[in-house]
Amino acid sequence: MSEAVLDVRRLQVAYAGNRALDLAALAVAPGEVVGVVGANGAGKSTLVNAIAGWSRGAPRVTGEITLAGTRVDAWATHQRVRAGLVLVPEARVAFGSMSVDENLCAAFAALAEPGRRVYARDEVYALFPRLKERRNHLGSQLSGGERQMLGIGRALMMGPRVLLLDEPSIGLAPKMVSQVLETLRSLAGTGLAILLVEQNVRAAIEVVDRLLLLERGRKVLEGPAREVGEDPRIAEAYLGATAA
Numbered sequence: 168m169s170e171a172v173l174d175v176r177r178l179q180v181a182y183a184g185n186r187a188l189d190l191a192a193l194a195v196a197p198g199e200v201v202g203v204v205g206a207n208g209a210g211k212s213t214l215v216n217a218i219a220g221w222s223r224g225a226p227r228v229t230g231e232i233t234l235a236g237t238r239v240d241a242w243a244t245h246q247r248v249r250a251g252l253v254l255v256p257e258a259r260v261a262f263g264s265m266s267v268d269e270n271l272c273a274a275f276a277a278l279a280e281p282g283r284r285v286y287a288r289d290e291v292y293a294l295f296p297r298l299k300e301r302r303n304h305l306g307s308q309l310s311g312g313e314r315q316m317l318g319i320g321r322a323l324m325m326g327p328r329v330l331l332l333d334e335p336s337i338g339l340a341p342k343m344v345s346q347v348l349e350t351l352r353s354l355a356g357t358g359l360a361i362l363l364v365e366q367n368v369r370a371a372i373e374v375v376d377r378l379l380l381l382e383r384g385r386k387v388l389e390g391p392a393r394e395v396g397e398d399p400r401i402a403e404a405y406l407g408a409t410a411a
């Protein structure tokens with residue numbers, strides 16, 4: 168496997184003194200899709216938010232986050248985005264009162280550098296023809312799946328090296344879930360590194376290379392998707408997720 172483009176070590180996050188995450192190590196290589204699963208409150212969102220440098224509230228975050236060989240953990244969110252560490256937030260539209268087209272045009276335009284593909288708006292439309300059909304619709308009028316496509320499209324226009332996604336399948340119809348996840352798989356085929364938080368374990372197993380199970384902020388299992396998928400602890404998490 169090629170060298171990691173995202174390398175996370177000793178990442179600890181606490182909210183008001185309560186430890187929400189304590190992760191010894193996590194690495195994602197170019198072209199790799201790593202899935203993070205776990206029950207509600209396991210620390211999945213906390214993990215991707217801490218890597219992106221974004222948070223609700225004011226958690227205390229310590230640890231090393233290295234992007235393409237450069238430490239970024241002391242950087243502000245926008246600096247990490249400029250460097251290619253881009254979070255697609257959970258089912259939200261950037262600008263609800265702007266059209267799809269305007270939302271895409273408002274994406275910060277990254278400089279092309281080796282290891283980064285900066286998508287043009289029309290390339291996003293080629294990837295998601297549905298968004299092109301809806302180009303003049305307001306962000307607030309989009310369905311859950313269309314919002315997710317718009318979020319991914321905006322992220323691609325920022326020239327990501329690493330794409331972080333927080334539950335892209337949430338609220339989507341099963342067909343749309345597989346469409347979005349398959350698109351992520353094909354993006355990884357172009358060399359993009361993807362870290363994907365997913366409650367839909369069954370769908371995630373279909374597209375990820377490696378799966379990591381978090382419990383109470385700690386990694387309790389990590390391995391190739393198929394192997395880990397057979398572990399009873401994953402089945403429990405999966406059943407927990409479907410019962411919710």
Ligand SMILES: Nc1ncnc2c1ncn2[C@@H]1O[C@H](COP(=O)(O)OP(=O)(O)OP(=O)(O)O)[C@@H](O)[C@H]1O
Binds near residue numbers: 205210
């Ligand atoms: N802003 C915050 N302030 C205080 N505690 C928080 C905050 N955000 C998360 N937590 C706590 O940190 C822990 C991890 O939460 P997190 O949202 O990361 O879990 P999750 O695995 O993403 O859960 P879910 O699947 O429900 O989204 C939980 O105990 C949660 O209550």
